[in-house]
Amino acid sequence: xxxxxxxxxxxxxxxxxxxxxxxxxxxxxxxxxxxxxxxxxxxxxxxxxxxxxxxxxxxxxxxxxxxxxxxxxxxxxxxxxxxxxxxxxxxxxxxxxxxxxxxxxxxxxxxxxxxxxxxxxxxxxxxxxxxxxxxxxxxxxxxxxxxxxxxxxxxxxxxxxxxxxxxxxxxxxxxxxxxxxxxxxxxxxxxxxxxxxxxxxxxxxxxxxxxxxxxxxxxxxxxxxxxxxxxxxxxxxxxxxxxxxxxxxxxxxxxxxxxxxxxxxxxxxxxxxxxxxxxxxxxxxxxxxxxxxxxxxxxxxxxxxxxxxxxxxxxxxxxxxxxxxxxxxxxxxxxxxxxxxxxxxxxxxxxxxxxxxxxxxxxxxxxxxxxxxxxxxxxxxxxxxxxxxxxxxxxxxxxxxxxxxxxxxxxxxxxxxxxxxxxxxxxxxxxxxxxxxxxxxxxxxxxxxxxxxx
Numbered sequence: 001x002x003x004x005x006x007x008x009x010x011x012x013x014x015x016x017x018x019x020x021x022x023x024x025x026x027x028x029x030x031x032x033x034x035x036x037x038x039x040x041x042x043x044x045x046x047x048x049x050x051x052x053x054x055x056x057x058x059x060x061x062x063x064x065x066x067x068x069x070x071x072x073x074x075x076x077x078x079x080x081x082x083x084x085x086x087x088x089x090x091x092x093x094x095x096x097x098x099x100x101x102x103x104x105x106x107x108x109x110x111x112x113x114x115x116x117x118x119x120x121x122x123x124x125x126x127x128x129x130x131x132x133x134x135x136x137x138x139x140x141x142x143x144x145x146x147x148x149x150x151x152x153x154x155x156x157x158x159x160x161x162x163x164x165x166x167x168x169x170x171x172x173x174x175x176x177x178x179x180x181x182x183x184x185x186x187x188x189x190x191x192x193x194x195x196x197x198x199x200x201x202x203x204x205x206x207x208x209x210x211x212x213x214x215x216x217x218x219x220x221x222x223x224x225x226x227x228x229x230x231x232x233x234x235x236x237x238x239x240x241x242x243x244x245x246x247x248x249x250x251x252x253x254x255x256x257x258x259x260x261x262x263x264x265x266x267x268x269x270x271x272x273x274x275x276x277x278x279x280x281x282x283x284x285x286x287x288x289x290x291x292x293x294x295x296x297x298x299x300x301x302x303x304x305x306x307x308x309x310x311x312x313x314x315x316x317x318x319x320x321x322x323x324x325x326x327x328x329x330x331x332x333x334x335x336x337x338x339x340x341x342x343x344x345x346x347x348x349x350x351x352x353x354x355x356x357x358x359x360x361x362x363x364x365x366x367x368x369x370x371x372x373x374x375x376x377x378x379x380x381x382x383x384x385x386x387x388x389x390x391x392x393x394x395x396x397x398x399x400x401x402x403x404x405x406x407x408x409x410x411x412x413x414x415x416x417x418x419x420x421x422x423x424x425x426x427x428x429x430x431x432x433x434x435x436x437x438x439x440x441x442x443x444x445x446x447x448x449x450x451x452x453x454x
Contacts, residue, residue, distance in 0.1 A: 021123045022132060029106070029136040034450055038105050039140060042098045044443045049090035050147040051435020054154070057086035058428040065423035077421040078305060079155070080166045085239045087151045091144075091174045092235060095181045099141065100202045101195075103185025106133050107262065108195035120267065130263045134182065141178045145171070147439060154431055161422040163304040166241040173238025176251040180231050183258025190262035206231075224360075225294060229254070241303025242347075246296040253289045257282055297354050305419035310348050314399060321383075321406045324355035328380040331360075341379070341393040348395075381405055 033039055061082040110116040119129055148171075156162060185202060192198040209230040216227035227233055229250050237247055264270075264278040301308040309315065327346075331338040349356055379398075381388050383405040390401050403410045 022128060025122065025124065025129060025132045026136055029132050033106070033136055033140050036102060036105050038102045040443065040447045042094060042102055043144060044440055045098065046090060046094055046144050047147045047435050047439030047443065049093060050087055050151055051431060053090050054087040054151040054435070055428045055431050057083050058426065062425040062427065065425040077423045079160060079162055079422060080170070080241055080303065083155055083160065084167060084170055088148055088170060088174055091148065092177065094144065095177045096206055099178060100181045100185035101199060102140070103137055103182045104189040104195050104198045104202065106137060107186055107189035107266070108198060112194060116266065116268070126267055127263050130186070130259055130266070134186070134259050137182050138179065147435060150434060158424070158426045160424055165302040166304060169241060169243050169302040170238050173235050176248070177231055177235050179255035180251060183255035186262035187258040190265040240308060241301065242308045243300045243302055245298040246293040249293040249296065250290055253286060253293070257286045299351050308347060308351065310352065315352050317403065317408060317410065318352045320408055321353060323383050323406065324357065325353055325402065326357045326359070326382040328359045328361055330375050330378045337393050344395055345393060345398050
């Protein structure tokens with residue numbers, strides 16, 4: 001039996017309906033995904049990882065809620081910080097160290113076995129085939145979310161509270177994070193000769209983004225703007241309950257660019273000139289999108305306690321400011337005051353002041369050897385040709401100084417943002433059996449059934 005292009009087309013089934021051909025291709029890729037040992041290992045490991053995070057989080061949440069007594073700081077007890085972020089932290093680990101190798105296998109296995117040449121003979125363009133692989137891979141990621149959804153169900157069963165917007169926002173963040181990993185895995189597998197080389201490229205990229213985060217911390221300028229789009233930094237916004245349009249667009253664009261780069265380099269019949277020209281064009285397009293996204297200020301605070309927002313009265317007052325505001329911060333990156341200032345003031349100001357510029361002028365990383373004459377600890381505010389200095393990082397003090405420079409009346413403070421918190425002292429009943437016993441058992445059983453059916 002000859003396995004030429006015509007026979008392959010007859011075996012798969014050629015139809016004038018391109019949609020039917022596409023979904024047949026998706027079905028083929030889905031079967032190949034579940035034939036991958038790397039994907040089954042991911043499924044096997046994700047349950048205990050989520051379970052460990054969830055069980056630990058419930059125990060710590062119960063302690064903070066005052067086991068046997070009242071909670072000491074009830075307003076600080078939010079399910080987002082206390083339960084969801086720790087439990088779903090397992091998916092960040094999986095997207096960093098496990099999921100890229102599942103993506104690499106989908107490309108490298110066909111390159112090394114010669115199956116890529118047969119794949120190219122099937123109906124449809126190469127872009128369609130890469131799109132089918134990407135769709136199946138992201139569908140596989142959704143399957144891995146089952147332990148996380150089980151954790152959410154258990155928390156509700158225990159009587160815990162969940163706020164839908166911040167929960168969905170966190171799930172969206174982890175999905176986009178997985179898309180980044182999948183896109184880069186595809187690109188690395190298409191560029192590299194084999195799976196081992198692609199894995200090294202992927203790990204090198206991961207370590208490089210960590211280094212960029214560390215170097216850019218508290219430095220300001222272009223480097224800090226670039227570091228805001230690393231995988232760890234982008235996920236952090238979603239973990240804080242913040243949905244920023246520029247982050248969403250950037251993550252989506254980088255992910256699609258990874259899949260597109262794989263499509264450019266996968267076809268063995270294409271010349272080096274075509275590949276290089278396509279890569280340069282793709283890089284320029286991505287750069288333009290990133291520059292445009294960086295200028296977008298739209299964002300939505302999905303957190304229930306409005307942690308990313310000032311009071312509505314303060315936001316209304318700040319929206320009257322049209323002049324540029326320049327802030328010079330003389331604090332080192334490792335100074336806890338800078339962390340407090342970034343989280344409680346600057347993050348909120350960036351959402352309401354479109355012409356805000358922040359400079360970091362500390363000469364050392366720790367601030368231990370800063371001299372008094374270097375003005376360490378000072379925070380300067382400049383607007384309308386006027387300058388003022390404050391050392392406080394308290395929200396009320398900072399806003400008062402900005403109102404003075406802008407020449408507007410300060411907003412009347414109210415208790416609208418008072419958040420009572422959701423203390424809950426419970427034990428993670430049954431969670432150990434589900435995540436450490438039932439989930440691995442079901443995964444192994446499903447793998448055995450699938451293997452036997454093949």
